[in-house]
Amino acid sequence: xxxxxxxxxxxxxxxxxxxxxxxxxxxxxxxxxxxxxxxxxxxxxxxxxxxxxxxxxxxxxxxxxxxxxxxxxxxxxxxxxxxxxxxxxxxxxxxxxxxxxxxxxxxxxxxxxxxxxxxxxxxxxxxxxxxxxxxxxxxxxxxxxxxxxxxxxxxxxxxxxxxxxxxxxxxxxxxxxxxxxxxxxxxxxxxxxxxxxxxxx
Amino acid sequence: xxxxxxxxxxxxxxxxxxxxxxxxxxxxxxxxxxxxxxxxxxxxxxxxxxxxxxxxxxxxxxxxxxxxxxxxxxxxxxxxxxxxxxxxxxxxxxxxxxxxxxxxxxxxxxxxxxxxxxxxxxxxxxxxxxxxxxxxxxxxxxxxxxxxxxxxxxxxxxxxxxxxxxxxxxxxxxxxxxxxxxxxxxxxxxxxxxxxxxxxxxxxxxxxxxxxxxxxxxxxxxxxxxxxxxxxxxxxxxxxxxxxxxxxxxxxxxxxxxxxxxxxxxxxxxxxxxxxxxxxxxxxxxxxxxxxxxxxxxxxxxxxxxxxxxxxxxxxxxxxxxxxxxxxxxxxxxxxxxxxxx
Numbered sequence: 014x015x016x017x018x019x020x021x022x023x024x025x026x027x028x029x030x031x032x033x034x035x036x037x038x039x040x041x042x043x044x045x046x047x048x049x050x051x052x053x054x055x056x057x058x059x060x061x062x063x064x065x066x067x068x069x070x071x072x073x074x075x076x077x078x079x080x081x082x083x084x085x086x087x088x089x090x091x092x093x094x095x096x097x098x099x100x101x102x103x104x105x106x107x108x109x110x111x112x113x114x115x116x117x118x119x120x121x122x123x124x125x126x127x128x129x130x131x132x133x134x135x136x137x138x139x140x141x142x143x144x145x146x147x148x149x150x151x152x153x154x155x156x157x158x159x160x161x162x163x164x165x166x167x168x169x170x171x172x173x174x175x176x177x178x179x180x181x182x183x184x185x186x187x188x189x190x191x192x193x194x195x196x197x198x199x200x201x202x203x204x205x206x207x208x209x210x211x212x213x214x
Numbered sequence: 215x216x217x218x219x220x221x222x223x224x225x226x227x228x229x230x231x232x233x234x235x236x237x238x239x240x241x242x243x244x245x246x247x248x249x250x251x252x253x254x255x256x257x258x259x260x261x262x263x264x265x266x267x268x269x270x271x272x273x274x275x276x277x278x279x280x281x282x283x284x285x286x287x288x289x290x291x292x293x294x295x296x297x298x299x300x301x302x303x304x305x306x307x308x309x310x311x312x313x314x315x316x317x318x319x320x321x322x323x324x325x326x327x328x329x330x331x332x333x334x335x336x337x338x339x340x341x342x343x344x345x346x347x348x349x350x351x352x353x354x355x356x357x358x359x360x361x362x363x364x365x366x367x368x369x370x371x372x373x374x375x376x377x378x379x380x381x382x383x384x385x386x387x388x389x390x391x392x393x394x395x396x397x398x399x400x401x402x403x404x405x406x407x408x409x410x411x412x413x414x415x416x417x418x419x420x421x422x423x424x425x426x427x428x429x430x431x432x433x434x435x436x437x438x439x440x441x442x443x444x445x446x447x448x449x450x451x452x453x454x455x456x457x458x459x460x461x462x463x464x465x466x467x468x469x470x471x472x473x474x475x476x477x478x479x480x481x482x483x484x485x486x487x488x489x490x491x492x493x494x495x496x497x498x499x500x501x502x503x504x505x506x507x508x509x510x511x512x513x514x515x516x517x518x519x520x521x522x523x524x525x526x527x528x529x530x531x532x533x534x535x536x537x538x539x540x541x542x543x544x545x546x547x548x549x550x551x552x553x554x555x556x
Contacts, residue, residue: 197225
């Protein structure tokens, strides 16, 4: 899952830049291109941050709308994707605070039935394998949900999305060193949680 | 270093960010300590599980939803702009502002053109002043007529005996006229008739007639003839007495030339203009200076007119404003407006 995205992203940056200029000229179709290009990553970040499919959809919509409103403020100092994911993380945080109680209810992910919509297995996998995989994944998600917000951000962006420390520092506006220490603590917490959840790793 | 410390260092060790010597120490400890080795293995496995989380596909409608909200946002923004400019509470001030602007512009245009219109108002009414002021009933005087300045009144006091006689005659007639006041429309017609008569134009004003008696007689004679003709035509007409009064007063109508002189310093040039006029034998040279514009009026002999103009040309650009075609011999009124050159 982990990917090195620095190189391909560099190419994407220029592409985004042209489209952003079109957006600023009031071309909504150009904004559609940006949505198309970034929605999957946005959705996955939101999904792992919240552990909730519907909530992730809402967050992605809100984040794109916020980006659309603020696109004139984007100075191009960082990559557009960095700026966009920063908005996404902020929207997630805000929404999660707002729906904290609601989230506590919906994220009971140790129940495997909670994570059916995540496209976890292909049709070729056997029912048992699928079930087992789904169960494990639900438990992993549950453990992610138990992390502190700061630790979760670091884990999702680094270990799930594979961003570089530099990029994460840009997205979260936090120094790299801080991100690293948060990440190590997050990993340690994940290990302990998974040990509890799965019995044996 | 105990196991607790080593366990804390394991994530950094796995990430490869520990300093080399510390990394070696952790490595050595893990090799020797089974519990720490298990901790490391668990961490690796946990990390693997996290990374193995499958990427989910966003729902196909997500983009459409986003774009629908983007469009909504755009419409809302445009709606705001529309609301800002068009609703009643904004439109009224906008209309009011537009009205005020139009009014200001109109005043500005009027101010800019005023010097011209003032002159146009003055020039033709001046000769008729004597008649209109004194002899025409108040009801008629409502028509915009310029009130004579005090200087002129003084001049009028110094009339000769013969003129007094004439004036008393005039008063008689005018009292008749007062008894049967002209309706404004009728007066209008009468005035137009007067204006259309070329003989009426060369008539000189009463005070000119006093000093230039022979000339005045000559000039007045056609007017008299005219009066006779008019009188015959409208013997029993109620308008006749008033008409006669007007014609009597008509010597005021006098040929006039008006020129505009454009000079860099109108105030300074004024005395030069005066000098030129005096040199050319002008009489009744009057000057006034107002709003950066000088006006010099004088009476000169028709023959001298060209000479004066030539001399004026040395002072600045001369533009003809108003000229009576084929003036009779004798004195004419010359009005020179001195303006600062554009």
